[in-house]
Amino acid sequence: MEMEGKKPYVIAIVVQLIYTGMFVVSKAAFNHGMNTYVFVFYRQAAASLLLVPIALVLERNNVRSMSLGLLLKLFFYALIGNTFSLNLYNVSMKWTSATVASASSNSMPVITFCLALLLRMEAVKPRSISGMAKLAGVALCVAGVFVLAFYAGPALSPVNRHRAFAVAHASNTSNHPSSRMTWVKGTFFMVLANVTWALWIVLQSALLKEYPNKMLVTVTQCVFRTLQSIVVAVVAERDFSKWKLRFDISLLAIVYTGFVVTGVSYYLQAWCMEMKGPVFLAMSNPLCFVFTIFCSSFFLGEIVHLGSIVGGALLVAGLYSVLWGKSREAMESEQEGKEEQKDAAKASSVVEQA
DSSP states (O other): OOOHHHHHHHHHHHHHHHHHHHHHHHHHHHHHOOHHHHHHHHHHHHHHHHHHHHHHHTTTTGGOOOOHHHHHHHHHHIIIIIIHHHHHHHHHHHHHHHHHHHGGGGGGGHHHHHHHHHEEEEEEOTTTTHHHHHHHHHHHHHHHHHHHHHHOSSEEEOSSSSSSSOOOOOOOGGOGGHHHHHHHHHHHHHHHHHHHHHHHHHHHHHHHHOOOOOHHHHHHHHHHHHHHHHHHHHHHHOOGGGGOOOOTTHHHHHIIIIIIIIIHHHHHHHHHHHHOOOHHHTTTTTTHHHHHHIIIIIIIIOOEEHHHHHHHHHHHHHHHHHHHHHHHHHHHHHHHHHHHHHHHHHHHHHHHHH
C-alpha cells in the first residue's frame, strides 16, 4: 500500500529525467543544423512506429469503442497541445538555449493551476494551511521565473570542459546585444508553447475520465500528430536535402524523443494524471530545470549563471510547498470524512435508542 502511494512521485521524477534528456539532445541536434520542423515530424513518426503495433496487439478489440466525437477531440488536442506547442518550443529552443527552454517551462504550474481553477478541477481554501502552502508554492514559482528572466548574475564555469555534444560556433546568444531581439522572441514563443501545453494537460485529464483507455488515447494522438507535423514540415522546409538523416546526434535525438519521450513519457504522464490530477504533474516540472542546468553545462558547455541557480532553488521550493499543501489537503479531507462518519454513527445510535 505504501509503495502504491509512492508511484505517482516516482513516475513524475522519471518523466522529468526523460525531459531533461530531451532538452539536451534536441538542442545539440539544432546546434548541428537540424531543421526544427523536420525534427518534430521524425520524432512523431518514430513514436507512431513504436506505439501503433503495440496498440494493435493490445487494444484492437477496443478500437470500435472510439466515437467520431472522441476522435475529433483527440485530433484537436493533438493539434494545440503537441503539434503547435512542440513546433513553437523547438524554434524557441534553437533561438535560446536548453537551460532557458527548461526554465521557461516552469511557468507551467501557474498556468495549469489557473486553468484547473477555471475548469473547477482544483480548489483552494486561502485561509487553510494547505491552501496557503499551495498559494505560497505558486508565488515561489512565479518569483523563480522572474529571477531567471531578469537576473543573470556572475557566470559559473562549465562542469565539463570536454563536452560530448558541443559545437565550436555555438554560443550563448544572451551575451550578444545584436541577438537580444531573437532571444526575446524565443522566450515569448516558449511561454506561448507552455500555455497550449498546459491547456492540453488539463483537457487530457478531463478526457481520461470520459474515456479511460490511456493506450488508445496516447496512440491516436500520436498518429494525428504525425499527420499534422508532416504538413507543417513540408510547408516550412521545401529543401528535401535537409530531410536526410545521418548517423549523428540528430538521429540520436529523433530516436530518443520519438521512442522515449513521445512513446514512453506521454503514457507515463497520462497514468500520473489519472492518479493525482493535472496540477500534480505540472508541479513536478521544476525538477527538470535543476537536472537540465547540470546536463546542459556538462554535455553542451552552456554557461550557467548564478541567477539560474537562485531561480531554480525558488522553483524547487515552490514545487515542494505545493506538494506538501496537496498532501495536507488530502489528509484534512480524509479526517473530515472520518469525523462525518462518526457523527453519522452517533446520530444513528441516538435514533435507535429513542
